[in-house]
Amino acid sequence: MSSEKNCHLEKEIKDSKLLAERLVSYGQSLGADEVEVAVATGREFSVNVRLQAIEDLTEANFRYLYLKVIKEKRVASASSSDLSLETLKDLMKRAVKRAELASPDDCAGLPDSVEPYVDPASLNLFDPEIARLEPKEKINLALQTEKIALSDPRITNSHGASFGTSEGAFILVNSAGFSGFYKATSCSLSVGLQAGETDERVEDGWFSFKRFFSELDPPEAVAKKAIERTVRLLKPRKIKTQSVPVIFEPAQTAWLLGFLFTCVNGSAIYHRASFLVDKLGEKIASDQITVIDDGLMPGKLGTRPFDSEGVPTRKTVVIEAGILKNYLCNTYAARKLNLTSTGNAEGGGIGPNNFYLLPGISSPEDIIASLDKGLILVKTIGHGLNPVTGDISRGAFGLWVEKGEILYPVSEITIAGNLAEILNNIELIGSDIKFETAVCGPTIKVSELTVAGE
């Protein structure tokens, strides 16, 4: 069964590659100067269970094709979930014609050259074991995780537990001679819980998300962490509005870094839509801050041999010891900014590879012990991130700390600050980075943020 599924993917890759090559030639024959065709193909499985019964189970193969043509420096693109040759040829024909409607753009076009990329196999992105998992086993993992969580008397309801897998391939062919593909897998296990009585419920959850099944946290670990994260929110208090030091747990550092990514995104830079415009080479953060984008870390979630334009990924130091070293670019943004692509093309735009804050030496326990009076930020909801100004304002849940001791949970508060100031006010950096998401970081302590409450 498993070898059959893996064979299916191999055949899909072969067919997709041929299809992409054929379309590239077809686009050229219609008069396009440059053509790029990408195919994403694969299989997804997901099961949600709740209160120990299956809620839903989804299983399907998917295929999408993206194409881009450039004619006289004018761009047109298209995408389709219909991969019949007839439809795709029509789309290509219309794209070549439609290119005339765009304005000539000197920065448009495929990457300048075709560069060699690392052997995808060396990056450990594909776990053949995932295709071998039987549905029963996958369902059981979700059931077991929820069962452990529900066995805790403090847990009063469940949002359910989920297990999901995906096996897929990305195939890219362009008219400059690039032709490549890589396979990747992922699997995830998660659970969402509620604790407390009606009208005083609190909720949280936890997950594990990995490329390899053998690396996935077992049900016990996911459930235990979800229970712990949920029950610690019970019986929250409100606090007065004040400015205090704030400790970000790793999952919170992750969104802060996600926001930093949108501010070093080359596209935001050439639009002047970031507070980090014109700041290359300047000191923008405290000395301890080093932020890296690295597409080549074996087995990690943000790893890939080449980006969506076929540019090899690499390790790019974004901030080094507080100094802004690089913006992250695709080919287009790089030309706009007179830089070189950092291998961050993603779809039509720019995306992170493994984008992380280099860990420090403090243990999370030591960071908490260092807090005389302040907040541990454990959960945030809502939006409120403005890359143009760096302003941050979000709904928050936290734990109130005095003299290094966690006293009680707080809720119905917001945190507000500015990323430019936060980057300079990071006092301590934890050693606890776990790469649970592609954009991630360890525990950090920020010297001051406004916490609004009563």
Add this chain to the structure above:
Amino acid sequence: MVALNHIFTFSLRDLELILEAALSQGGDFADIFMEYRHYQAVVMEEDIIKETSESIIQGIGIRVISGEKTGYAYTNDINYEKARQAALTAAAIASSPSPTRIKPLSSQVIKHDFYPLKISPDQFELEKKVDLVKEVYSACLGFDRKIIRAKVALGDVVQSLVVANSEGLYVAETRPMIRLSSLAIAEDRGKREIGFAGAGGRVGYDYFAEIYPPRQVGEEAAQEALKLLEAVEPPAGEMPVVLAAGHSGVLVHEAVGHLLEADYNRKKTSIFWNKLGQKVGSSLVRIIDDPTIPNFRGSYNVDDEGTKPGPVILIDRGIVVGYLQDRLSAKLMGLPLTGHGRRQDFTCFPLPRMSNTYIDRGEHSPEEIIKSVRKGIYAERFEGGQVEDSGKFTFTISSGRLIEEGRLTAPIKQATLIGMNIDILQNITMVGSDLAFSPQIGTCSKEGQEVPVSDGCPTLKIEKMTVGGQL
């Protein structure tokens, strides 16, 4: 618009055979959702038409319900054999030794049209769409010399769909949608701010020719960015909040709408699950979800399960009186269908979702509401919010004004407001007579599925809410 028969080549008999395959292992119910969407988009930035694009999304999703369980499978190919395979995959959720019989399909004709239009998105030449984008772009960039960058995006889609189910329903419809948006960046003395505006809905291009001048979208984005250049930091702490009519509808969406979606109540995770018939808010509050408002972004002639929709009163005089239902929740709760089963696309099974949600008008004039506040904030524009089932919710304002001694004064920047939904509903002390809807560009995300929605409200006063500004 696109003639369905060219795309969905299946006969009713083919669909019946697929439904039979879906219930071949038993189960209570099966449905087929087939769709074909055609998107077109034009983007202008840095003074040039940067790119045009088109996109085709087509596929078939097959669902089997057995008790409380849902089996789901889909295929990209509009192909009988592939659809049958998907049906057999979905069928595995049930495990009865004998198949469930289906009713023969009979085609239903939809007699109403909530998307009256003259020029369908697919009948309007791309060249004209490019001209429209250029007009908005110049209106934005040319609005003031402090506007240094503009970006305009126009996207339209025509979605054709068919729903067929094991109870004999067969219904087809075609839905249009246009979304026009503009972004402006203003710069003055080293300070930069961003403004955003948009318009659209389930409309045709006649809407922009006859009803909504497109250049207004560009001008509004510019005005917003310029206003923010003058804005001060918002205050922090608890204070009275007046919500401007229209944009503030996101409050009702987050604070109330989500938690009255039936699934959260059936599962007892929503704070409202045991409050049907109970008073949870001020008597001034009446909240309605209405998928039948002509040309609104959240409207549909039938929902994604083929149910004819109608308006649902969620809260009346502060009392919880209704839930938004899809088939599964309605059946499990023993309540009637409301026509709120929606899905992002064929890869997803339906969930109970909002459509166009609003707080009904009250009696106060907006002026007297503002006048009643000594010190607080006036929330004008919003960028979104989030809610948890426990009732804690936030929404973020992108701009507003201070209220001092009953008057609107300095503009304020971004701030996030947080509260507990029931507290806020109880703290609504004045409701304006000026019901308006937010721009028809909103999208709601739930369990990873995005659907178009809209929301509205009149000017509202909340006696006390936590504002997340800076000290």
